[in-house]
Amino acid sequence: MQSPHDTLADPIAPSSSAPSPIGPSLWTRRDGLPPLRYHAARIEVGVPLEIVDGVFLLRLPLPFALKHINVYLLPEADGWSVVDTGIDTEASRQVWESVFQLPPFAGRPLRQIVVTHHHPDHIGLAGWLAERCQAPVLMTRGELDVAGRYADPARDVVAERTPLWNEHGLPADVAQGLYRHMPRYGVQVCALPEQVVEIDPTRPLALGDRFWTPVIGQGHSPDHLSLLRDDGQVLIGGDQVLPEITPNIAVWPGGDQNPLRSYLASLQRFEGFDASTLLLPSHRQPTHGIATRVEEIRAHHDERLALLLQACDRPMTGYECLPALFGRALRHEEIGFGLGEAIAHLNFLEGEGWLVSALDGAGCRRFKRTARL
Ligand SMILES: [Zn+2]
Numbered sequence: 001m002q003s004p005h006d007t008l009a010d011p012i013a014p015s016s017s018a019p020s021p022i023g024p025s026l027w028t029r030r031d032g033l034p035p036l037r038y039h040a041a042r043i044e045v046g047v048p049l050e051i052v053d054g055v056f057l058l059r060l061p062l063p064f065a066l067k068h069i070n071v072y073l074l075p076e077a078d079g080w081s082v083v084d085t086g087i088d089t090e091a092s093r094q095v096w097e098s099v100f101q102l103p104p105f106a107g108r109p110l111r112q113i114v115v116t117h118h119h120p121d122h123i124g125l126a127g128w129l130a131e132r133c134q135a136p137v138l139m140t141r142g143e144l145d146v147a148g149r150y151a152d153p154a155r156d157v158v159a160e161r162t163p164l165w166n167e168h169g170l171p172a173d174v175a176q177g178l179y180r181h182m183p184r185y186g187v188q189v190c191a192l193p194e195q196v197v198e199i200d201p202t203r204p205l206a207l208g209d210r211f212w213t214p215v216i217g218q219g220h221s222p223d224h225l226s227l228l229r230d231d232g233q234v235l236i237g238g239d240q241v242l243p244e245i246t247p248n249i250a251v252w253p254g255g256d257q258n259p260l261r262s263y264l265a266s267l268q269r270f271e272g273f274d275a276s277t278l279l280l281p282s283h284r285q286p287t288h289g290i291a292t293r294v295e296e297i298r299a300h301h302d303e304r305l306a307l308l309l310q311a312c313d314r315p316m317t318g319y320e321c322l323p324a325l326f327g328r329a330l331r332h333e334e335i336g337f338g339l340g341e342a343i344a345h346l347n348f349l350e351g352e353g354w355l356v357s358a359l360d361g362a363g364c365r366r367f368k369r370t371a372r373l
Helices: 090-099 126-133 139-150 156-169 172-181 261-271 290-311 323-324 332-351
Strands: 050-051 055-061 069-075 079-083 110-114 137-139 205-207 208-217 226-227 234-238 279-283 354-360 365-369
Touching: 050 279, 055 090, 069 279, 090 110, 110 126, 110 205, 126 137, 137 139, 156 172, 156 332, 172 332, 208 234, 208 261, 234 332, 261 332, 290 323, 290 332, 323 332, 332 365
Parallel strands: 079 110, 110 137, 234 279
Antiparallel strands: 050 055, 055 069, 069 079, 205 208, 208 226, 226 234, 354 365
């Protein structure tokens, strides 16, 4: 089962030595940043580990290529709080049931469930935890709105996606295959409680007897929540900045049509951290060196944009650009959000004036390089 809303594991390492034909108008390289330093902890699935004073990392299984998600548990004087919940599977629920029996969580009330964003691996069990523990769910407005729209039983995903995917050249037989295997949001995500507490992004949240400042990001999801501890030494990053893999930045129907621009703008909020701040990501290993990772992610997108510009020396659809963008054949279950990612990069380049697009006779949008290069 593959989530259409999740992070696309990316085996292509960004190359900082790659030439950038786009030039300094897009990205000014920052030199002298410290190297990334991965936390040495050995993390076992299902076993909470105090990764830093007062914050436990709990790794939960995922039934698709990403394999795991990290969620965070913060004990408090009168209970404990969680940030993110895992996807709704029996395996995830069993892990939570075992956590309820372990110190320091056993016998103490779960006080609140904070959700970074609406993707199923993050929000999936929020409704279940809320009901089981009688605890409130807290989310940003934008994430709550999308979660509500996706969970609507009247939602017709095929009708929603067909115009966008047709326009960008996805062959009908490939689309049919994708629709057949597409999991429903409501299968991966428990119904949320009727009342969800809306997070005020301008006010710190009290978690684990500390205050955490919201850092809001766009591009991966519309109103993504990261949390910076009051001493500036710990950042619960969600999917906004990930080590080793890049967050999926894709165009979806009804969403941001230039999410890469939004994402790159959001990264500015993460490039000022010094090497002492520990990034607690939703996937892979906790890491020091957030500013360095931001630089690598910028280099990665810069490289991808350059590859697309090369490919578009003749009019190309988004689907035709997939081999150039990813450098390998995508697995069937990756095609949906791979295409969303291609559209995001093409729309960005068109917005910056590097590409122009027009519909061809078959109604497919074709992008071609402008004379700007
Ligand atoms: Zn996500």
